[in-house]
Amino acid sequence: MQISILGNGHEIGRSAFLVSDGKTKVMLDYGVKIQPEPPQYPIKAKTDAIILSHAHLDHSGGLPILFEKTKPRAFMTDVTLDLSKMLLEDSIKVGKKNGYNVPFVKNDIKKMVKGTRRVSYREKFKTGAFSCMLYDAGHIPGSASALVKNKKTLFYTGDIQTTESNLLAGCKLPESADVLITESTYSYKNHPPREKEEERLKQHVEEALSNEEKVLLPVFAAGRAQEVLLILEKYANKIALDGMAKKASDIVSKYSYHLKDKKRLKNILKKIHWVHGHESRIKAAQHYPIIIATAGMLGGGPAIHYLREMKHRAESKVLFTGFLVEESPGRNLLETKIFQTAEEKFHVHCHLDQFQLSAHAGRPGLMHIIKKLNPETVICIHGEKTKEFARDIEKAFPSVQAIAPKNGDEIKV
Numbered sequence: 128m129q130i131s132i133l134g135n136g137h138e139i140g141r142s143a144f145l146v147s148d149g150k151t152k153v154m155l156d157y158g159v160k161i162q163p164e165p166p167q168y169p170i171k172a173k174t175d176a177i178i179l180s181h182a183h184l185d186h187s188g189g190l191p192i193l194f195e196k197t198k199p200r201a202f203m204t205d206v207t208l209d210l211s212k213m214l215l216e217d218s219i220k221v222g223k224k225n226g227y228n229v230p231f232v233k234n235d236i237k238k239m240v241k242g243t244r245r246v247s248y249r250e251k252f253k254t255g256a257f258s259c260m261l262y263d264a265g266h267i268p269g270s271a272s273a274l275v276k277n278k279k280t281l282f283y284t285g286d287i288q289t290t291e292s293n294l295l296a297g298c299k300l301p302e303s304a305d306v307l308i309t310e311s312t313y314s315y316k317n318h319p320p321r322e323k324e325e326e327r328l329k330q331h332v333e334e335a336l337s338n339e340e341k342v343l344l345p346v347f348a349a350g351r352a353q354e355v356l357l358i359l360e361k362y363a364n365k366i367a368l369d370g371m372a373k374k375a376s377d378i379v380s381k382y383s384y385h386l387k388d389k390k391r392l393k394n395i396l397k398k399i400h401w402v403h404g405h406e407s408r409i410k411a412a413q414h415y416p417i418i419i420a421t422a423g424m425l426g427g428g429p430a431i432h433y434l435r436e437m438k439h440r441a442e443s444k445v446l447f448t449g450f451l452v453e454e455s456p457g458r459n460l461l462e463t464k465i466f467q468t469a470e471e472k473f474h475v476h477c478h479l480d481q482f483q484l485s486a487h488a489g490r491p492g493l494m495h496i497i498k499k500l501n502p503e504t505v506i507c508i509h510g511e512k513t514k515e516f517a518r519d520i521e522k523a524f525p526s527v528q529a530i531a532p533k534n535g536d537e538i539k540v
């Protein structure tokens with residue numbers, strides 16, 4: 128088995144790994160690195176099949192490129208297909224608006240949808256001599272890890288969370304694997320206890336409400352928006368939901384059998400205010416103290432409109448609940464109190480804070496996965512400190528060979 132690292136080596140973004148047995152090629156994800164702009168795509172390659180782990184653009188954002196000239200077969204869960212279609216269509220619009228070229232057109236997304244087979248967790252499917260299966264990755268609704276097997280067994284985590292959240296139960300794992308490709312987003316840290324972070328978030332919201340101030344929560348549309356809604360359930364009638372988070376919430380609630388509680392999200396979505404159009408946005412900013420809006424890293428979307436509106440209010444709060452990639456407007460804002468994109472730059476006086484409600488496993492979770500699967504080889508990707516993580520894995524598991532490949536590397540196992 129040969130594994131080519133086409134992206135996501137020594138970085139976070141543009142996940143793409145090509146697995147080949149000499150006859151059949153299987154692509155695991157084909158994403159984009161969105162920030163900083165202009166976006167970067169993985170190394171080009173042809174493939175017979177694609178397994179998409181989940182809808183986030185750093186995993187799905189380049190998928191239509193693979194359908195431009197050839198007809199590979201893609202495999203993913205139902206909700207992943209709907210969410211990625213939505214995010215991919217939006218990425219074309221964002222490219223036009225921000226003045227860069229997206230290397231595919233709407234018709235390529237159509238071809239992708241047509242060429243996709245929706246698979247359930249634990250359903251066996253074959254491509255060439257590879258026998259494959261998806262496991263619930265516990266990261267966002269529909270997210271999957273992939274087991275790909277011929278002579279050797281390879282397990283690709285995708286983005287994975289070992290512990291449960293309000294929205295999802297934790298990941299499921301196979302009994303063992305010879306080769307593990309593992310994400311390493313939080314390989315260097317333990318998350319603070321989740322309940323404490325949720326409590327801290329609620330306290331901040333409570334404080335703002337009692338001072339008649341505003342709270343803006345910039346969120347990722349798929350997964351995080353719904354998790355934040357569940358955490359702030361008791362404030363549902365004070366919440367306005369805006370941006371792509373609305374459509375994503377609709378899709379997630381349509382496939383609610385992937386969720387830990389099938390009814391809870393549906394009930395909340397009935398109580399909150401849905402923002403539609405510019406007029407409604409202005410009203411929402413006036414009448415609703417809690418705004419949940421995309422984009423999570425403030426790279427675009429209506430969250431920026433609300434930020435502009437409230438920037439002078441020192442007692443209002445901008446609360447981040449997701450990962451902020453280096454050089455993203457959100458990360459820069461948190462570090463400097465200055466919001467800056469190609470079009471504008473302004474100082475934000477609001478209270479800024481970040482909460483660790485991560486949808487990624489922390490270091491103990493990642494170590495647990497390695498211990499459970501007992502692989503011969505671990506390939507560390509999707510992290511800012513993969514080399515250090517590989518070294519630590521070899522120290523903790525002397526029988527394991529751990530590698531932190533860079534883009535362009537090929538690994539034979």
Ligand SMILES: [Zn+2]
Nearest residue numbers: 181183266286
């Ligand atoms: Zn993700």
